[in-house]
Amino acid sequence: MIKTKQHYHSYLKADKVALGRNSKKPFFADNIWKFERLLRKVEYYHNCKSSILWKPYVLFLKWRYHLMSVKLEFTIPKNVFGPGLSIAHIGTIVVNNNARIGSNCRLHTCVNIGTKAGHSGLAPKIGNNVYIGPGAKIFGDIEIADGIAIGANSVVNKSFLEPNISIAGVPAKKISDKGSEELLIKSTEIL
Template sequence: MISNKEDYKDYLQSDLRSAKIQKWKWQYRYKHEILKFQRLLRKIEYYQNCKKDLFSKIYLLFLKYSYKKISLKMGFTIPKNVFGPGLSIPHYGTIIVNPRAKIGKNCRIHASTNIGEIDGEAPIIGNNVYIGPGAKLYGAITIGNNVAIGANAVVNKSVPDNVTVGGVPAKIISEKSSKAMIIEGHK
């Protein structure tokens, strides 16, 4: 979670590196809508968590309005303070994440993904996790570090570190980790 200006800068840089970009350029605002979305998400997290003066609270309202507009346009329902640094969203499309979910650094999440809750409990997802297109994760489960979740998998049970899961319901299909499928934007 972003708790100071250094964290904010680190999150922004990690998200860029996860998209294979080293430095933000003003042209990206028009070329990379997903990165524009992510930068706005991080800015909201920074202002909500760190800035308490009146001007910042008013500016935060404007940021939230802009965020809602771009979220609707892109089909993303991604709440604040859920994803760690190094978030990678490679494609437009519906992504729904419950606000109770906690997701570590370097998560690569694809379109048509749903991370939901059951009885008020949502998944806790480790670092360096690849979530394939159409995957559904729900309930009080823990996904380990370096896990790859296959396309259209339905994950309703906890998953250990360094494996690949797939199927309905999801089960371990390989002992390979997610290392080849993600870009580590945050070390």
């Protein structure tokens, strides 16, 4: 969670590296990078600027964030993802606000990270360096270890505590000892 201006800047740097963005591409042409920058800005101002003087600006930022979320079809709440978030494509992504996801997560379109049915607070805890393939559904009071690669269209409804493996299927099961190593950029380690 972003707690200082220094945290805010380190999250932005990690996200930029994870997305593979360089300064040559025009900012206005990259909606995913604009979205991630706005997400981190909302997190920073929400967490660090609690004074009544900041309230109108924070509300304005949240309104802009909501509009951009609707445009890109992302339902990603603040303070869920660690640094190094990489969203691969524009398209439906739904994440519950009780989920906790570590650093260097790569998400694809049509991912759903939700709670156990009928329990609003029982959401997944996902480790660092996790790759989540297109269409994956992850739900319930479960834990996903570091370095796991989750295959496309998988349904993950139980914990996987063995690190650096691949899981896939409906329901998901271990399919390989090869994890997410080649599927994402570990930006927090690079920086």
